[in-house]
Amino acid sequence: MTAAVPLEAVLVVAGALFCIGLFGALSRRNLVGVLMGVELMLNAVNINLVAFWRYLEPRFITGQTFAIFIICVAAAEAAVGLAMVIAIYRNWLTVNADAVDSLKG
Amino acid sequence: MATVIQIIFGLIAALVVGAAVMVVTVRNVIHAALWLIACFFGVGALYLLLEAEFLAVVQVLVYVGAISILILFAIMLTRQVTGEGVRQLVGGWRLWLTAAISALLFAVAIVPTVISHSWNLPAPPGPPGTPEPLAGVAELGRAFVYEFLLQFQVAGVLLTVALIGAIVIAFEERARRRRVLTLAEEHELRKRLAQPPPVEAPVGEPAPAPRATPISEGEVQQ
Known part of the structure; x- marks a missing residue:
């Protein structure tokens, strides 16, 4: 793997995934769509960490440990975020991110 | 061998990026969630290719098995406003600004940095053919x-x-807990909500847009 595919190729794929996720998080009107974009961005970060581990420090385990902690935090974020989406839907009858603006000055 | 790995990597990269593009552009949110599952699978396959087997299993268990199901449940619980005909992306200049920011970040910042940086790759161990020291699950x-x-x-x-x-x-x-209204109750509620303009809504008109104000408790309940 390390001989056949250069590190740059993996990093470019991860960068593309991150930018697509950023676009989704910023342009979706649906709150669930925004969360999907955030999940894509977290996945891109994980690909980066695993690629750096595999190419640069294959004999230490730190890169994979980081990736597992990020997966853990992403799971917590998804659970709390989706619970908030459901709570917002219950009170406002909408999941449009533009319509929920009670805190807007 | 190297060519096979390159072909596999290309297919996985195409799957990941293509599925991600579908996630952010497709109109139906349910379809977006299903494309998200495909994208997570692709990322898991990439981990497998990078010889991080445990992470690949964790990816399938946590992302494909748990987070996708959570997202699908959230979509179904908010079903009335996530249907087919609803506009899903922001409109006009905001969409173009967002697309420009993402594309510029990729083309101007990420790719040139990644390509031009000289990575401190470790030297291959010994003669070709010797297995590389690789940290595993243990x-x-x-x-x-x-x-x-x-x-x-x-x-x-x-x-x-x-x-x-x-x-x-x-x-x-x-x-x-708000219970499901009967048809008569819903009609009554609509009439009450449409009080300021006393004109009766025509029959074929779609339901009024949801109001962006909290619903007080006594309003809906009997």
Whole structure:
């Protein structure tokens, strides 16, 4: 793997995934769509960490440990975020991110 | 061998990027969630190709098995406003600004940096053919109970707090639970909401847009 595919190729794929996720998080009107974009961005970060581990420090385990902690935090974020989406839907009858603006000055 | 790996990597990269593009552009949110599952599978396959087997299994278990199902449930619980005909992306200049920011970040910042930076790749060990020293699942488990013990415990506490928080946020008391209205009640409610212009809504008109104000408790309940 390390001989056949250069590190740059993996990093470019991860960068593309991150930018697509950023676009989704910023342009979706649906709150669930925004969360999907955030999940894509977290996945891109994980690909980066695993690629750096595999190419640069294959004999230490730190890169994979980081990736597992990020997966853990992403799971917590998804659970709390989706619970908030459901709570917002219950009170406002909408999941449009533009319509929920009670805190807007 | 190298060509096979390159072809596999190209297919996986195409799957990941293509599925991600579908996630952010497709109109139906359910379809977006299904494309998200495909994208997670692609990322898991990429981990497998990078020889991180445990992470690939964790990716399939956590992302494909748990987070996707959570997202699908959230979509179905908010079904009335996530249907087919609803506009899903922001409109006009905001869409173009967002697309420009993402494309410029990729083309101007990420790719030139990645290409031009000289990575400090370690030298291949010995003559060609010798296996590379590679940390596996055993080292991972040992790292979790020795080096990263504190972080491991903190992650456990974080997951517990997130679990409790999600339940507290999404919990609905029985007394406040909004029951499904009958047709007559809904008609009555609509008439009351459309009071300021006293004109009766025509029959074929779609339901009024949801109001962006909290619904008080006594309004809907009988």
